Amino acid sequence: MLCWVQDQITTRPESTEPFQRLHLCHTVDVPDGIRNLIAATEQDADDTTRIVWAPLVRAAVLHLYPAVGAALATPADTWGGPVEQPPMLDGTYVWS
Incomplete structure (x- = not known):
């Protein structure tokens, strides 16, 4: 389910381009059995960052990219x- 939309315009470390x-x-x-069949890295980024699966409760307290941690703490039924x-x-x- 699509839950959040977030626009980003930032400068990455070691880059001057937005x-x-x-x-x-x-x-x-x-x-769990299906997760092994899904891509394990981002497919739209040059750095192929590894995808990590986490329960919403745990993900809500992480420094996430995109920055939706606080939104994850909102009860799903709302x-x-x-x-x-x-x-x-x-x-x-x-950037961390």
């Missing part, structure tokens, strides 16, 4: 549809 993305954040319950999150900007998001 990095822009529109994040469409979904939640889905995927059984989501009601896609919600636009505050944008990720150099002044609001720090």
